[in-house]
Amino acid sequence: GAVVSQHPSRVICKSGTSVKIECRSLDFQATTMFWYRQFPKQSLMLMATSNEGSKATYEQGVEKDKFLINHASLTLSTLTVTSAHPEDSSFYICSARDKGRSYNSPLHFGNGTRLTVT
Amino acid sequence: LAKTTQPISMDSYEGQEVNITCSHNNIATNDYITWYQQFPSQGPRFIIQGYKTKVTNEVASLFIPADRKSSTLSLPRVSLSDTAVYYCLVGGPWRNDYKLSFGAGTTVTVRA
Numbered sequence: 531g532a533v534v535s536q537h538p539s540r541v542i543c544k545s546g547t548s549v550k551i552e553c554r555s556l557d558f559q560a561t562t563m564f565w566y567r568q569f570p571k572q573s574l575m576l577m578a579t580s581n582e583g584s585k586a587t588y589e590q591g592v593e594k595d596k597f598l599i600n601h602a603s604l605t606l607s608t609l610t611v612t613s614a615h616p617e618d619s620s621f622y623i624c625s626a627r628d629k630g631r632s633y634n635s636p637l638h639f640g641n642g643t644r645l646t647v648t
Numbered sequence: 649l650a651k652t653t654q655p656i657s658m659d660s661y662e663g664q665e666v667n668i669t670c671s672h673n674n675i676a677t678n679d680y681i682t683w684y685q686q687f688p689s690q691g692p693r694f695i696i697q698g699y700k701t702k703v704t705n706e707v708a709s710l711f712i713p714a715d716r717k718s719s720t721l722s723l724p725r726v727s728l729s730d731t732a733v734y735y736c737l738v739g740g741p742w743r744n745d746y747k748l749s750f751g752a753g754t755t756v757t758v759r760a
Contacts, residue, residue, distance in 0.1 A: 564748070574692070625748075642691045
């Protein structure tokens with residue numbers, strides 16, 4: 531089946547530094563990838579839609595200058611948390627849709643990245 | 649996007665059947681219903697998807713009535729490893745940038 535790989539799975543960084551999270555579709559091409567954030571015991575919250583070759587679309591309330599998204603190829607999207615602060619500590623999850631599948635094909639999710647900002 | 653409503657939690661015992669009903673009163677004509685399973689510290693995993701009537705695969709069944717305003721995920725003979733959060737999502741991927749929003753989900757706890 532389709533696999534979405536996220537890296538790193540865990541990262542700890544100091545307040546004020548930036549962290550980059552990679553999301554790769556391993557065996558399919560994805561024109562669109564989605565980034566979610568999940569706090570403990572809460573549901574996934576959509577942060578932004580990443581479109582290959584164009585600017586990402588951010589959900590209301592998500593700072594685009596803080597959460598930089600780059601979708602440079604059909605298999606890779608990156609999320610950079612800039613000047614991270616403890617309140618950015620969360621579980622970040624990406625998902626992707628197979629460009630070559632039918633229009634109703636389900637999304638494939640990565641295994642998430644646990645970010646801890648100290 | 650169609651809003652969904654699910655029970656917050658359900659308890660069951662090993663070997664029992666678990667049925668989770670999701671309400672989606674404003675589902676659109678082109679919307680599909682998709683269920684995902686999530687374990688702690690993992691990304692959601694696709695379980696099943698349907699449009700109408702009944703869909704069955706090796707892990708679950710999905711029942712959708714004619715009006716499509718609700719759907720029921722049926723997990724037969726659950727085991728301890730089925731303890732997870734289950735999300736019902738409704739969306740129409742007819743646009744290239746369609747997005748799925750997650751509701752609160754249902755925490756299913758299976759006991760021995």
